[in-house]
Amino acid sequence: MPHELNAFREVLQAHATDHASKVAARGITSNVTYAQLLAEVERREAWLREQPDGPFALALENGPEALFWDLAALFAERPSVILPPFFSAAQRLHCLMQTQATLAVANDSFAEDLRAAGFTPGERFWERPAVLDAGLPAGTAKITYTSGSTGSPKGVCLSATSLLYVAQELEVASRPTEPTKYLAVLPLAVLLENLGIYAALLAGASITLYPQAQMGIGGASQVDWKRFLGTIALSGAESLILVPQLLLGLVTAIERGMMKVGPLRFVAVGGAKVASSLLERAEAVGLPVFEGYGLSECASVV
Structure with a gap:
């Protein structure tokens, strides 16, 4: 596990121990403490580690649940892509096909997108078999899509080290x-x-x-x-x-x-x-x- 990723986990563990009852995330219907956040993330991380290798797609509205899964994929060291809700259905299909994601967690509003890409619903995940190797660089933690100025959305592959280095610098700046x-x-x-x-x-x-x-x-x-x-x-x-x-x-x-x-x-x-x-x-x-x-x-x- 990269040093930055391990350090991030240690920070969350410290928050869960030292500030267990402090609110970490507020959603529409509920609040989650730092102790609850760590527990929910680690539970989903374990579920992801039980699955065959392959990129993970997340298509949830902003909320604590989306945060749980995003962090779980990061700690499970599984490449992930979050589907932009402001993309068209064709653009989201492009993201799914280009990344060759094999697992997904999604709101019902994204069900048609996933079925169009060959996914079927399972007990916890939407699933589809791997068809080909997407050619992701080693160490890819997140594939982020930008619409760019022309053509199809462009996927940028980033490591956990890059992501967390910038996050740390943002925290220092603020x-x-x-x-x-x-x-x-x-x-x-x-x-x-x-x-x-x-x-x-x-x-x-x-x-x-x-x-x-x-x-x-x-x-x-x-x-x-x-x-x-x-x-x-x-x-x-x-x-x-x-x-x-x-x-x-x-x-x-x-x-x-x-x-x-x-x-x-x-x-x-x-x-x-x-x-x-x-x-x-x-x-x-x-x-x-x-x-x-x-x-x-x-x-x-x-």
């Missing part, structure tokens, strides 16, 4: 502001969000994980601003990650007096070019925004 409550705004399929959650776990923060629709976000660009801003306020978030469009809406709302900066201490923004004028507006209203830049090939943040 440490001076000491955020203890993190709101996951973007889908887990977005690598930057995935890493943001790892960073929050390293810090021992409490993570709020709601489905996109619950927060008023639909698809890649539709936003119910009243619901979205309300989610930020009610969650008590001290840290979150936004794309420029969402940052623009948040800054505009603060400028118009529709909401306050409140407890927000570290607002990361990335995923696309951010206008300098928008960063200046954020600074003017006292919103602590930190711009990041990177490529998927570099585990999202450089």
